Amino acid sequence: MNATSAPCSELEGLSVSVVTYRPDRAQLATTFASLGHACEALRATRTGLPVHLYLVDNGGLPDVRAALDDLRAQGLSTSILSGHGNVGYGRGHNLAIERATGRYHLVLNPDIDLDRDSLLRAFEFFEAHPDAGLLTPWIGDEAGHQQFLCRRYPTLLDLFVRGFLPASLRGLFGRRLARYEMRDLINERDICWDPPIVSGCFMLFRMSVLEKLHGFDTRYFLYFEDYDLSLRAHDVTRVAYTPAVRVLHHGGGAARKGSAHVRMFMASAYKFFNRFGWKWL
Template identity: 45%
Template sequence: MKSCRRLPKLSISVVTYEPDIEILKHSLESLAKSAVYAKSNKIICRLVLILIDNGPGRSWKKSLERVLSIFSGQTEFSKVVLLSGHGNIGYGRGHNLGVNRHIEDFHLVLNPDVIMEKEALYEGIRFLCRYPQIGMVVPSVFDTAENMQYLCKRYPTVLDLALRGFCPPRLQNLFYERLSRHEMRDVINNKPVFDVEIASGCFMLVRRSSFLKAGGFSDKYFMYFEDFDLSLKFGRLTAIAYLPSMKIVHMGGGASRKGWMHIRYFAVSAFKFFNQHGWKFF
């Protein structure tokens, strides 16, 4: 059995902007339970949690400090760090800020509204240790009603994004086969998939060397498509895998359900993405 010094280490970055405090606490509690399970099963020995506060004002900092105080005294995390005062620099840049502060052998990019199963970290890190050719592994994702969310994707077209993000279910049903292919439903099942093209940024477990070689998240994207861009950069260097035994619940919603400002962010970032990586309309 490996001694702790020889076991891999994990860092986790969580970017927040005026989060729901109860959901954040629930998310971090699930992270702590998963950390305990992974450490007790000798898959990792050190975890560092970095919370990046993109919110305005000192009131949010105080709220987040109270949340982190619950976890800073626990043995699950070797270190708990709060970065704040920099303002809203965007999702990707926020994670880059955390990584620049601290990154271990493996790093988890995590949304503040993700609830992970107890075995999630153990399953993901064991998988990365077993397959050194994999630079990123992503989980099976469910919503709060336990419906599976197909967040692994093939390269999108403009039509795919419009149908998936903004059309009512009745219209989406007319394009079911098309959207199913975009969401990789033909290959996503109860077995690992080793050739994911685009992964969701709500939960990305990455190898440090791969993340640093990819240059982290691009500063071009304030919100939306930073995960698409990072996935394509990873794909040029290594491989992205889907691991069904690593399970999470994601409470987030799409841009169309968050109001016009988010729709605008989505459209601006989509334009940047296609300009950078190539336009496909249909």
């Protein structure tokens, strides 16, 4: 044991849930590899910290046995939850959350690459700020440019412009989108407290907060479940954007994924605004 390490109990553990539906095997393997390296860095300072990955198979899971074997060799335990069909994103994560033990839970997309020190920095932040219950990181794209995925409360126009207009026309709404994406507050250096909405691609919770929230609202099949959960989280805890925690995101918008995703996006938007209030312009 090195001088900075400390033994950890089961109650201090980390669980991770990844929900997949016909995932890209190479990207999923890359995500798992980055998770393994991040957990190695975390466990180097927290001897015996238990980490458990729940891989939730909503359908079409490829052979990932080699990637899971690598995680187990790095000291993680893993479970595959399958046989339930495509129950949606939030409900899939809830299947893992209801089984999870320990102090922290990470909701993670299968298209995220974690920086090696990301989980270590996240734990350090939580330990220094006991009032924080949900952490969102600095998120970059494949080229390393920052993605502005913290949000103010959206209007219908904001969602249409950002999600469906071509880039050549989005520029006409630049100031509006900058405000929606909180570009006046979100940067690579400064912690931002209590952004109204954070991205579901990486949400690190204290488990006590998730228990109070009862996880995701299962009325959303896909899209807006993270908006809903973010807004509800403010009722029970503080939310922090923490740029020292860094990840890369390989995802895309609904409009670029085809008409079925557009329909799911619109159905979930309707449920979201019906619950939290409609804002048009």
